[in-house]
Amino acid sequence: MGHKIISLADARPGMRIASDVCGPTGGDVLLAAGAVLSGVTLSALARRGISRLEVVEPLSPEERAARIAAIDQRLDVLFRHAGDDPLLRKLRGAVREYRVGKL
Amino acid sequence: MNNASTMEQVLACVEQLPPLSTAVVEVLASFERKDVDADEIAGKISLDQGMVTRVLRVANSAFYGFNGKVGTIHEAIVLLGFHNIRSLVVAAGLIRQFPPREHGQFDHNLFWRHNIGTGVCARVLASRLGKDGELAFTAGMLHDVGQLVVEVVCPEKSDAVAVHGASHDMTLLEAERAILGVDHAAIGFEVTKRWNFPAAIQLAIRDHHQPGQESGFLADVVHVASVLCHALDIGNTVNDRVTPLSPDAWQRLGLHWEMIKYGLPEIERQNAAASLMLGD
Numbered sequence: 108m109g110h111k112i113i114s115l116a117d118a119r120p121g122m123r124i125a126s127d128v129c130g131p132t133g134g135d136v137l138l139a140a141g142a143v144l145s146g147v148t149l150s151a152l153a154r155r156g157i158s159r160l161e162v163v164e165p166l167s168p169e170e171r172a173a174r175i176a177a178i179d180q181r182l183d184v185l186f187r188h189a190g191d192d193p194l195l196r197k198l199r200g201a202v203r204e205y206r207v208g209k210l
Numbered sequence: 211m212n213n214a215s216t217m218e219q220v221l222a223c224v225e226q227l228p229p230l231s232t233a234v235v236e237v238l239a240s241f242e243r244k245d246v247d248a249d250e251i252a253g254k255i256s257l258d259q260g261m262v263t264r265v266l267r268v269a270n271s272a273f274y275g276f277n278g279k280v281g282t283i284h285e286a287i288v289l290l291g292f293h294n295i296r297s298l299v300v301a302a303g304l305i306r307q308f309p310p311r312e313h314g315q316f317d318h319n320l321f322w323r324h325n326i327g328t329g330v331c332a333r334v335l336a337s338r339l340g341k342d343g344e345l346a347f348t349a350g351m352l353h354d355v356g357q358l359v360v361e362v363v364c365p366e367k368s369d370a371v372a373v374h375g376a377s378h379d380m381t382l383l384e385a386e387r388a389i390l391g392v393d394h395a396a397i398g399f400e401v402t403k404r405w406n407f408p409a410a411i412q413l414a415i416r417d418h419h420q421p422g423q424e425s426g427f428l429a430d431v432v433h434v435a436s437v438l439c440h441a442l443d444i445g446n447t448v449n450d451r452v453t454p455l456s457p458d459a460w461q462r463l464g465l466h467w468e469m470i471k472y473g474l475p476e477i478e479r480q481n482a483a484a485s486l487m488l489g490d
């Protein structure tokens with residue numbers, strides 16, 4: 108997944124932060140990597156004097172499909188002896204949903 | 211080789227191991243005591259700088275929110291609480307006690323990643339169930355200690371187990387029973403009994419693959435946590451797979467899928483922090 112550094116003016120709600128955003132003098136983490144920007148967090152960052160941040164570039168449909176295929180392939184290996192055990196089937200579904208949700 | 215002789219051989223070698231550090235022994239004992247003198251234990255922890263470094267690395271992670279401000283064990287106890295620090299001390303102590311050997315089949319880094327990951331899963335699940343998360347974290351982090359003991363006291367057998375498991379696509383448990391005649395859960399139980407670990411942790415170590423009615427909450431939660439950790443691909447070896455999940459343990463715990471769903475991001479966050487314990 109690509110990352111790019113953008114100015115705060117170009118940041119929009121819904122974008123995902125790629126690396127921790129620290130205060131202008133370093134120190135405290137204002138927003139942790141992985142957080143999704145909202146109108147409230149954008150105003151808060153502006154108040155704290157943040158001018159640039161690194162965001163995750165959204166995946167193209169092809170990239171997304173390839174990622175999902177890779178997730179399924181790994182789960183096939185990990186659950187190769189699970190058979191049709193109902194609990195493990197549910198567990199696999201929960202992990203898959205979590206992984207795909209993070210794309 | 212039959213079961214008894216392997217177990218006896220392992221236990222005889224355990225007697226030769228240098229004793230666990232005083233700090234680890236006292237911290238473990240403190241789980242079963244109410245009148246704990248945290249200051250005194252902190253003094254003993256402070257004597258082992260290598261252990262202190264690992265504990266402070268985690269204490270200063272973004273997860274706890276004190277970024278870089280925790281400078282000493284005493285400060286860590288004040289800011290995070292003795293309860294939160296002691297599980298880190300036990301893990302850091304054992305990581306120091308059993309350093310990796312060169313050219314072996316056993317991967318120390320993956321071993322600790324799986325055990326720390328299981329500890330984190332156990333802590334998140336236990337907390338969501340309204341139980342003692344730190345005790346669950348400690349039990350999870352120590353659940354496979356039997357593997358580490360075999361690796362240290364009979365490295366050639368540890369290598370043979372790894373090779374046998376990989377070439378037959380067996381679980382570790384199956385490979386151990388085939389090669390050693392005994393598995394890491396049984397060895398871990400015997401060893402931690404000698405080390406005077408809290409009784410509930412001993413049972414969690416013994417029964418984490420197949421907890422029964424009498425095994426107790428910790429065994430159930432560590433069992434589910436270990437399966438979850440494999441499913442999340444934390445600390446897996448190439449050969450690892452998701453192991454069976456006991457429906458009885460699941461039911462006794464009163465878990466439901468929403469808890470797992472909402473627990474997963476939390477597990478990932480906490481695991482990133484706890485893993486800072488590893489590395490030089």
